[in-house]
Amino acid sequence: MFSFFKKKSAPPATPASSETPATNTTAIAEPHIADAPSTPETAVIAPVVAEAVPPKKPSWTERLKAGLSKTRDKLGKSLAGLFGGGKIDEDLYDELETVLLTADMGVDATLHLLKDVRERVSLRGLKDAAELKGALKDSLNDLIGPLEQPLDIAGRKPYVIMMAGVNGAGKTTSIGKLAKYFQSQGKSVLLAAGDTFRAAAREQLIAWGERNNVTVIAQQSGDSAAVCFDAIKAAQARGIDIVLADTAGRLPTQLHLMEEIKKVKRVIQKALPEAPHEVMLVLDANIGQNAINQVKVFDEALGLTGLILTKLDGTAKGGVIAAIAKQNPVPLRFVGVGESIDDLRPFNARDYVDALFD
Amino acid sequence: MLDNLTNRLSGVIKNLRGQARLTDANIQDAMREVRMALLEADVALPVVKTFISHVKERALGQEVMGSLTPGQALVGVVNEELTKLMGEKNDALNLAAVPPAIVLMAGLQGAGKTTTVGKLAKLLKETQKKKVLVVSADVYRPAAIEQLKTLAGQIGVEWFPSDGTQKPVEIARAAVDHAKRHFFDVLMVDTAGRLAIDDAMMQEIKALHASLNPIETLFVVDAMQGQDAVNTAQAFNEALPLTGVILTKMDGDARGGAALSVRHVTGKPIKFIGVGEKLTGLEPFHPERMASRILGMGDVLSLIEEVQKGIDQDEAAKMAKKLKSGKGFDLEDFKAQMQQMKNMGGMANLLEKMPGQLGQMAKGVQGAEAEKSMRRIEGIINSMTPEERRKPELLKASRKRRIAAGSGVTVQEVNRLLNQFEQTQKMMKQFSSKGGLMKMMRGMKGMLPGGM
Ligand SMILES: Nc1nc2c(ncn2[C@@H]2O[C@H](COP(=O)(O)OP(=O)(O)OP(=O)(O)O)[C@@H](O)[C@H]2O)c(=O)[nH]1
Ligand SMILES: Nc1nc2c(ncn2[C@@H]2O[C@H](COP(=O)(O)OP(=O)(O)OP(=O)(O)O)[C@@H](O)[C@H]2O)c(=O)[nH]1
Ligand SMILES: [Mg+2]
Ligand SMILES: [Mg+2]
Numbered sequence: 001m002f003s004f005f006k007k008k009s010a011p012p013a014t015p016a017s018s019e020t021p022a023t024n025t026t027a028i029a030e031p032h033i034a035d036a037p038s039t040p041e042t043a044v045i046a047p048v049v050a051e052a053v054p055p056k057k058p059s060w061t062e063r064l065k066a067g068l069s070k071t072r073d074k075l076g077k078s079l080a081g082l083f084g085g086g087k088i089d090e091d092l093y094d095e096l097e098t099v100l101l102t103a104d105m106g107v108d109a110t111l112h113l114l115k116d117v118r119e120r121v122s123l124r125g126l127k128d129a130a131e132l133k134g135a136l137k138d139s140l141n142d143l144i145g146p147l148e149q150p151l152d153i154a155g156r157k158p159y160v161i162m163m164a165g166v167n168g169a170g171k172t173t174s175i176g177k178l179a180k181y182f183q184s185q186g187k188s189v190l191l192a193a194g195d196t197f198r199a200a201a202r203e204q205l206i207a208w209g210e211r212n213n214v215t216v217i218a219q220q221s222g223d224s225a226a227v228c229f230d231a232i233k234a235a236q237a238r239g240i241d242i243v244l245a246d247t248a249g250r251l252p253t254q255l256h257l258m259e260e261i262k263k264v265k266r267v268i269q270k271a272l273p274e275a276p277h278e279v280m281l282v283l284d285a286n287i288g289q290n291a292i293n294q295v296k297v298f299d300e301a302l303g304l305t306g307l308i309l310t311k312l313d314g315t316a317k318g319g320v321i322a323a324i325a326k327q328n329p330v331p332l333r334f335v336g337v338g339e340s341i342d343d344l345r346p347f348n349a350r351d352y353v354d355a356l357f358d
Numbered sequence: 359m360l361d362n363l364t365n366r367l368s369g370v371i372k373n374l375r376g377q378a379r380l381t382d383a384n385i386q387d388a389m390r391e392v393r394m395a396l397l398e399a400d401v402a403l404p405v406v407k408t409f410i411s412h413v414k415e416r417a418l419g420q421e422v423m424g425s426l427t428p429g430q431a432l433v434g435v436v437n438e439e440l441t442k443l444m445g446e447k448n449d450a451l452n453l454a455a456v457p458p459a460i461v462l463m464a465g466l467q468g469a470g471k472t473t474t475v476g477k478l479a480k481l482l483k484e485t486q487k488k489k490v491l492v493v494s495a496d497v498y499r500p501a502a503i504e505q506l507k508t509l510a511g512q513i514g515v516e517w518f519p520s521d522g523t524q525k526p527v528e529i530a531r532a533a534v535d536h537a538k539r540h541f542f543d544v545l546m547v548d549t550a551g552r553l554a555i556d557d558a559m560m561q562e563i564k565a566l567h568a569s570l571n572p573i574e575t576l577f578v579v580d581a582m583q584g585q586d587a588v589n590t591a592q593a594f595n596e597a598l599p600l601t602g603v604i605l606t607k608m609d610g611d612a613r614g615g616a617a618l619s620v621r622h623v624t625g626k627p628i629k630f631i632g633v634g635e636k637l638t639g640l641e642p643f644h645p646e647r648m649a650s651r652i653l654g655m656g657d658v659l660s661l662i663e664e665v666q667k668g669i670d671q672d673e674a675a676k677m678a679k680k681l682k683s684g685k686g687f688d689l690e691d692f693k694a695q696m697q698q699m700k701n702m703g704g705m706a707n708l709l710e711k712m713p714g715q716l717g718q719m720a721k722g723v724q725g726a727e728a729e730k731s732m733r734r735i736e737g738i739i740n741s742m743t744p745e746e747r748r749k750p751e752l753l754k755a756s757r758k759r760r761i762a763a764g765s766g767v768t769v770q771e772v773n774r775l776l777n778q779f780e781q782t783q784k785m786m787k788q789f790s791s792k793g794g795l796m797k798m799m800r801g802m803k804g805m806l807p808g809g810m
Contacts, residue, residue, distance in 0.1 A: 316584065
């Protein structure tokens with residue numbers, strides 16, 4: 001069980017703006033225990049349960065491969081046939097096109113890759129179908145390699161990471177995993193329950209807080225921006241290294257919600273002018289070409305600095321990142337490979353390409 | 359606005375001109391365009407292939423000389439075939455069972471199962487006066503049970519308690535027992551999201567199905583899903599005797615090709631679409647709308663008709679002419695556009711009933727707040743001289759102060775209006791080049807009401 005600690009004290013410096021959340025009533029100080037928050041004030045849900053150290057998990061490539069293996073069986077079959085030997089001919093390129101399209105790479109990226117592979121083949125004077133695989137892997141790696149830019153949190157404290165994405169993409173779960181990831185690097189973490197809309201979104205994040213034994217800042221109801229503001233103030237007061245701010249899922253077509261999330265970002269900036277240091281869009285690997293538009297619209301609204309690609313443990317291959325790399329590149333920081341706390345890996349382009357084709 | 363597919367086809371249609379019939383030779387290129395359009399809409403490749411050969415068969419020999427252009431004839435065939443494949447309109451749940459009629463949900467993680475349970479329960483309660491019990495067999499996801507409990511509370515249906523230490527089958531049995539003893543008409547069973555390749559989890563839901571013997575087993579699919587929809591649908595269809603499909607998140611702008619993939623693989627009717635996070639966001643499925651959406655023609659065609667009814671034709675024609683002639687869009691036009699928006703109030707009502715993006719936009723166009731902000735914008739523009747309206751670049755600080763004073767607003771608000779105007783100007787440029795109605799509507803909506 002978690003307990004609610006409601007805090008009271010002098011309000012933090014109030015930024016002068018109409019968008020300032022009503023923090024005057026929800027300030028941080030010595031906690032006293034309340035059974036439950038009876039007001040919509042900010043509650044600080046402090047950890048009380050220590051998490052047992054989970055068993056060692058397989059490496060991310062193993063994990064990713066295991067996940068991709070089922071499709072790869074299918075894909076692999078066509079690939080084995082493809083790369084098995086024989087001449088490089090038009091039928092082979094057609095097959096290749098099929099492979100890329102069915103990985104959700106989209107028409108544009110697929111045509112680009114095919115052209116690129118053809119050039120490599122003629123440049124290197126490749127004749128044998130077996131050599132085509134190497135050329136294809138190189139092409140894809142060249143395309144998505146630039147997305148591989150690990151998140152660097154050094155030098156700023158608190159480092160504020162704001163999550164965004166469509167409904168059900170895996171934002172909240174990814175926060176749970178990131179909390180573990182950063183803690184295992186010796187960083188202290190605080191979570192902000194910025195999804196004040198969806199049923200039990202707050203409880204979900206609190207559960208992840210418990211699993212990680214970290215504090216969650218939440219409000220009974222109310223304003224996402226205000227929660228994030230309070231969380232940053234709390235992190236500053238406590239010398240926390242990293243703030244992970246959850247937000248409600250929203251579709252790019254929900255213009256009022258896109259406005260709302262812009263406001264969340266602005267209010268975060270008010271709490272800490274240089275924040276958010278990272279605005280992360282969470283993409284579900286199952287999603288097809290619409291992911292491209294998601295990147296575009298969220299980028300326009302928030303200025304994305306990173307991506308997380310979730311659910312790569314399924315049969316979906318997330319090839320849409322190739323299209324994203326081509327049309328609107330944003331660093332892909334992590335991939336999600338399961339629902340458990342350890343199922344997060346920094347993105348590695350080579351590993352991804354290998355897992356896809358080997 | 360021309361639809362996506364027609365656009366695509368127009369380039370390759372030339373070789374159809376003057377031909378009497380569609381033949382294997384002359385529709386090759388066109389078929390490739392259809393293929394691309396479907397792929398861009400996320401229809402799974404194997405399904406695309408089958409579909410194309412089907413369309414070809416039907417199109418071949420078709421007379422194209424009539425009043426339609428060959429391109430339109432082809433689009434017509436594609437649209438018709440697609441609509442047919444989508445199946446009949448089917449917006450009812452089968453509840454013909456000895457009570458309680460049991461409804462089981464299944465699908466991938468985050469597809470929208472739990473939310474849909476809430477929506478269906480609300481629908482059954484309110485339109486069919488059913489006594490509904492909901493229960494969660496999701497013992498994995500943090501706060502999944504709490505989520506369903508909250509939703510049940512919101513709609514006022516009974517929630518049957520369960521917790522993470524129980525086994526799904528146990529939970530289900532207890533819920534059925536409770537439903538029987540308390541004479542519930544319907545029991546809705548939510549389940550955890552699962553991957554089709556997770557054997558243990560697929561076994562679990564099979565066991566759950568066996569124990570519940572539900573009359574409806576609904577596969578919940580995210581309309582944004584890509585190529586993998588075929589694999590997932592196939593696996594769920596093999597594991598469970600699905601009775602229907604629910605397509606969620608249709609309020610987004612995904613073209614929704616997954617609908618075709620899933621329908622093709624399972625052969626099961628798409629019963630409802632989800633069009634919002636709110637529990638009212640559930641609508642019957644319309645095959646013809648879905649077909650048009652996948653092809654990128656959407657409801658836009660019928661919308662255009664409505665827009666034309668709502669809009670002052672002379673005004674619209676003037677605007678179109680002006681835009682075409684390359685002359686700038688000025689504040690005078692901006693004001694006229696605002697007035698048009700007002701006239702469209704009735705249309706907004708209609709739009710709201712439509713699924714997807716348009717419905718969402720309509721919601722923003724309405725309401726007292728929008729009214730108020732429109733009045734303010736008009737007030738500000740009215741305080742400008744005709745010259746200023748034509749040449750907004752004249753508006754420097756002192757003029758802005760005068761206008762603000764004249765219309766009783768702050769200079770900031772004048773600035774904000776000018777910003778919105780600039781955005782609209784940009785948008786109008788896009789519209790007159792390639793954009794399209796959708797973009798224009800989106801832009802219009804963007805001006806309201808948050809801005810002022
Ligand atoms: N298999 C798998 N499931 C995942 C992964 N990441 C998240 N999920 C599952 O996806 C579902 C949705 O995850 P959430 O974290 O609730 O998604 P969200 O984006 O916060 O959703 P909303 O807040 O409702 O918009 C849950 O069932 C998660 O367990 C992943 O990497 N692999
Ligand atoms: N915009 C929109 N959002 C939806 C729709 N249906 C569901 N959602 C949202 O999608 C997200 C996931 O919905 P859930 O009902 O939690 O999905 P689920 O399938 O139960 O997820 P798991 O239990 O984790 O597998 C939530 O944020 C919902 O609010 C819809 O039709 N439109
Ligand atoms: Mg969430
Ligand atoms: Mg659920």
